[in-house]
Amino acid sequence: MIPIDDSPIVRDGKSLILAMDHGLEHGPVDFEDVPEKLDPSTVFETATHDAVTAMAVQKGIAEGYYPSYEDDVNLLMKLNGTSNLWMGEPDSAVNCSIEYAVDVGADAVGFTVYGGSNHEIEMVEEFRDAHERAREYDLPVVMWSYPRGQGLKNDTKPGTISYATRLALELGADIAKVKYPGNKNAMSHAVTCAGDMKVVMSGGSKTSDYEFLSQVEAVIDAGASGLAVGRNVWQREDPTRILDALEQVIYEEETADAALEATE
Amino acid sequence: MIPIDDSPIVRDGKSLILAMDHGLEHGPVDFEDVPEKLDPSTVFETATHDAVTAMAVQKGIAEGYYPSYEDDVNLLMKLNGTSNLWMGEPDSAVNCSIEYAVDVGADAVGFTVYGGSNHEIEMVEEFRDAHERAREYDLPVVMWSYPRGQGLKNDTKPGTISYATRLALELGADIAKVKYPGNKNAMSHAVTCAGDMKVVMSGGSKTSDYEFLSQVEAVIDAGASGLAVGRNVWQREDPTRILDALEQVIYEEETADAALEATE
Amino acid sequence: MIPIDDSPIVRDGKSLILAMDHGLEHGPVDFEDVPEKLDPSTVFETATHDAVTAMAVQKGIAEGYYPSYEDDVNLLMKLNGTSNLWMGEPDSAVNCSIEYAVDVGADAVGFTVYGGSNHEIEMVEEFRDAHERAREYDLPVVMWSYPRGQGLKNDTKPGTISYATRLALELGADIAKVKYPGNKNAMSHAVTCAGDMKVVMSGGSKTSDYEFLSQVEAVIDAGASGLAVGRNVWQREDPTRILDALEQVIYEEETADAALEATE
């Protein structure tokens, strides 16, 4: 962790990261109900919203589409990822180098670490390389901190999420992206475990406007610095409206109710 | 993906790649009925046809035969491959470096990724190295995107082929070479999943003229950018005639019927 | 082993290393009774005590908090570590390079080697790289020498601890950090096996003031050079008082009784 409040991916100490790496991680199935979003331009358009501090994509999407949006969108290059066709222990291929991310114009980088996986050792060492190289370019480093693996399948228990944020702090991340641990107290503890490092919640699969915004409200109340969200924005019919609402909840610290009302 | 329409391996936005790496991947058995084609010169001769935008071979064939054809044929150096004597999970040895490909005169490079294989992680990281190095030389990168492995043996289901094109886009390929998913709609979806990246169909084993050209017609109709074909050209008695017909279907967007008629 | 008596992490030939890498190795659970210590600043404050010759933390904690304490605390950068979510044979990810440790201001480095683990070979080779690189920067190298693995789970038998110190000497460590082998004679033998290399006891889980100080007294009597301690200091209500006492026992070679009396 280094000071990143002056970084372009932070606004008033907060961040809203729009993620669209689902084509790699989940495959086209995530676009079934919104086939037009298979065109990455549509999501880059959404990312021009003022509430969005960065758009997180994989290398191929970045090199193909970011050149048209570099004035209006901050790029968070995700450096590793895996298809869900693969059936091994949780692991993630490092598919982009820091140098290439810089060439494409990245403002920050993202890296998944599956703590507890049989590949934890290897992933942490790959994270080290990315982290130290990113420091040379002053690129903030966001860790997708997802404890997962043998005997710990996709766990969101409070103790696991607190461990996830702490692990990110100990290893040098600037922001930890973690799943919601189920309640505000647990989220608050996870934020405390992160010390001065920022924590953002991972958006997860699509829920109703109210349910989603309430969770974000709880997360902000718990002291987190924002959200990394994909499906809950671009799977919606009107992504702009939910971003308007998120802007209220995250930066203005409004309630979900107030935000919904204001954006109706 | 970067813009490659001005690349020598593209003609009017389309590509017809003549592939002859079967000696490595399948062994001499693929040449049983056409033993004269064991001499790579014969296939390079075929590749001088105007319809062919590139010839895809392995390193040894390229260094041995390409010097005689460099004025008339564009070289697509295949960078990895495996014999079928090997019985492990799908994997592919990187048998040629980008630097060597450049020395031999490559106009583009090809790389197999078996998404879903237990070696996916490693293959994607090798692809990263090849991709980023290829960028330094402005060489287009064609991904043989073949999901395959434990529980997914040589799958051509629509969802698998759509995932294959998307994976290639996300990882930075300029062209994805995928198997035919069985019908035009499925192919069309796979093309949509590829965004602005080009998709070419993999030719597969030899079929009748009509059957083959109809499939190519469907593929072009589905929005694909062409074909990478081996056996369906050089296993034929008259490769020139089928290339004449393919030229009609791919670049002129004629029907299979019309193309066959015109080349009778 | 090279001469390190003039190093900042040594005082009168002795060392008291305050360790706080528990957030990575054990997770937030170690902070359950002292949640305020989740803020690394609190432990860095403790480390400003004159008795403490170095504070041992992981990279992320160092880069985030050490800049505020670099005038008052000597930094011992721990170079590897693992979460306890992971279920494999004992191993430890090298999460920080020597170069980065130097950049952050490290005065010494720490490295875990699990002798007897199925990963011993790999860990020793990683230790070699760290050790030889550390020599270029004249950084003392502390080995967390913890024989552990298949058939040897967290062993503290006398013969094991003697092997642990010897292994550290043979491989080039400047200080070996080992567990207490149960009695003063065994500790004395472990110190003898270390030749001229320094040995410090690993503090272990929290015990009563008297029990803890008596063990430290035995360790110093046995010829060891001090202590690396975490929970037995920062899990206490009054870390300063126990540090005052430890200063007596370690540097003044007072008895536990005398030290306790003096600091009441």
Next chain:
Amino acid sequence: MIPIDDSPIVRDGKSLILAMDHGLEHGPVDFEDVPEKLDPSTVFETATHDAVTAMAVQKGIAEGYYPSYEDDVNLLMKLNGTSNLWMGEPDSAVNCSIEYAVDVGADAVGFTVYGGSNHEIEMVEEFRDAHERAREYDLPVVMWSYPRGQGLKNDTKPGTISYATRLALELGADIAKVKYPGNKNAMSHAVTCAGDMKVVMSGGSKTSDYEFLSQVEAVIDAGASGLAVGRNVWQREDPTRILDALEQVIYEEETADAALEATE
């Protein structure tokens, strides 16, 4: 494959490679009946025969004995090898670098690839490195192309040998050294599969003069470029005489009968 007819290891388009790497591959047992040949000088002496275009040895033999023979013998440095004490899947340690081979004065290099082994991928990638480095020094590359491994133990079936020569061509070898597939037709097919690349037969274990020369005659008739032979030369009482005969069969394309008669 690059043109090597002007290389010192080729004479009139043919090659006779005298191999003596049996001390590593098989151990001293191959020398039981000819203990004096344990002294590598004796075999280097034999290699001064005009029929021999290169002597193939491992690094240690080369650095120890080649300095005395560099004016009279061409050195083919074998770059990998394995003892037969080892019980794993076929594999071969790369025990010599191209740079070191050059330092010792190599005129060519040799490399074993066990196609079909569980180590095929790794061996082919090691071959790539050696091949590309050898090109920088214009050193011909001979592949010991021996399909072998799980389900394919030391196979000499015609289809396997044809695959072996093709694999060597596809991967860039200049000469393939393969086992005899049992009859001339099969050998002829293997040579055809090699395109313009040279093929030499592997000598195998010692047989009678006539049996051996007849096989060589068949091999030359089949279009092969010669022989790589060890035991059938240096296990003989009079290596010179058999080399005289081989000279007739290989370079003069005499029959075995004629060659035997001429050298009686």
Next chain:
Amino acid sequence: MIPIDDSPIVRDGKSLILAMDHGLEHGPVDFEDVPEKLDPSTVFETATHDAVTAMAVQKGIAEGYYPSYEDDVNLLMKLNGTSNLWMGEPDSAVNCSIEYAVDVGADAVGFTVYGGSNHEIEMVEEFRDAHERAREYDLPVVMWSYPRGQGLKNDTKPGTISYATRLALELGADIAKVKYPGNKNAMSHAVTCAGDMKVVMSGGSKTSDYEFLSQVEAVIDAGASGLAVGRNVWQREDPTRILDALEQVIYEEETADAALEATE
């Protein structure tokens, strides 16, 4: 193998290497009866005897103690080693680089290769790196050639020891250190298999003066170049006396009887 007769570790074509790496390989248990020898200085003192041409130790012992003995002792830096806490297939961690060995003042280097181990391939490749680097500094390379592993546990059969010396020759060692194969004839054959390369016997566990010297006498008679010995010297009450006797047997080629008498 290169000429090393002028090297400081050779005297009149012979070598007597005093080894003390037992603290790593066996642990403190080897010092149970001679606890004072846990202090490496005591063994370095012994190594100042004229009969000793080199002292073989691990990196940590060398950097800690060799500076005081560099005028009187030649250093043979052992480059790899393993604790016996580890339960895997025979393997050895490369714990010291050639560059570091040179920095510490090494006159030669030592490297263990377990031929026949499942790690043979990897060890031989590590040996290659060390060997080629050592050549750049003109450092003689001693191979601890110990066939061992699955199905071949610590074998000292004649055929195994002959293979051990041959393997060392083939891979480029200057001296092979092997176990005694049980009788003089077998040792003689092992020496013959080594060609012009030197062979020294590994001293083994402590035996009586006569038994030990008789074995050394047999070894010298068999044409070997000397001895690498540890316990049979420094576990003795009077190491100087046995070294006096060894000097007679090795350099003067006296009988064990005569040597014992002369040193009474």
